[in-house]
Amino acid sequence: MACEEAFFKKLRERGFRLTPQREMVLSVLHQIGDFATAEQIHDKVHALSSSVDISTVYRTLDLFEDFRMVSCVERGDGQRVYELLGMHGPHLHLVCSGCGSVMGAELDLARPLAVCLREDYGFEVDVNRLHIPGFCHECQPVSGEAATVEKR
Amino acid sequence: MACEEAFFKKLRERGFRLTPQREMVLSVLHQIGDFATAEQIHDKVHALSSSVDISTVYRTLDLFEDFRMVSCVERGDGQRVYELLGMHGPHLHLVCSGCGSVMGAELDLARPLAVCLREDYGFEVDVNRLHIPGFCHECQPVSGEAATVEKR
DNA sequence: CTTGTTATTGCCATTATGTGCAGTTACTAT
């Protein structure tokens, strides 16, 4: 695939190396095509080559994130999920605190806020990494008040 | 302090109990008056009563968060810091990916975005929990391009 | 004050993720 070639080239240009592990992680991400945990990714990579360690998967995902190839969102439960960017391109992540689902949203919606924060606070927002907590349509909090605390 | 009394009352109304551990955590948060990690908080609580376990501190902070007494932000390094709300009231958190500092910002700035997301996506943003990654004034990324990946 | 109920705690095991290091291997230049 052309986009992968381009990525591999960019890797090498910056002094990184193209290893089988990195190829496999990328391929698995492609195959999954959706959000996946590091462990799910590792499972699939492990099926291809059983000696690949999960720490390598983590490091690879970090690298891909630096390269804006994948983005990572913290799901409601204490686990992170990784998504291959690419065709969809970068977008906002709406993370539902109720069901843990992650929805993509138009990135430009955050632009005005970014401008405000730059002008008023000198803060340069990294919109790519912005993820927004709240409740999706199905999980709307009961009544108008959010400050209701439930007993476990 | 009046605000603490009010909180304790609210606790009891909802069937929670007022324990010395919870009092101590609250008092320590007050004393610190700034962002602190769970471990920093635990250290200070431990000085007051040496048998208090760190898991209790975590659970207490979670509870306080549910009650909107504290808010928690994920700092750049993989650690979370907790802040006592109260006088400052809720606000946006601007988290610098460079130095890890956390800056407060006017909460209303996020309102227009929240409205968009509600109308276009049926997503109810939890502005209290919104924290925004980027770079503070001191840590502005070099040149205009953010996609530069450095070798470790 | 005594007693009963059950939220809470401390302890310890477990999970998810990150790190240090020595051996391995992708790439570069000969």
Added chain:
DNA sequence: ATAGTAACTGCACATAATGGCAATAACAAG
């Protein structure tokens, strides 16, 4: 093709945070 160099990996271990559970203790009612 060969050798040199430094990025990368696998392993073992470190760390932050969470969960299970029996013992404890806060609160309500008598």
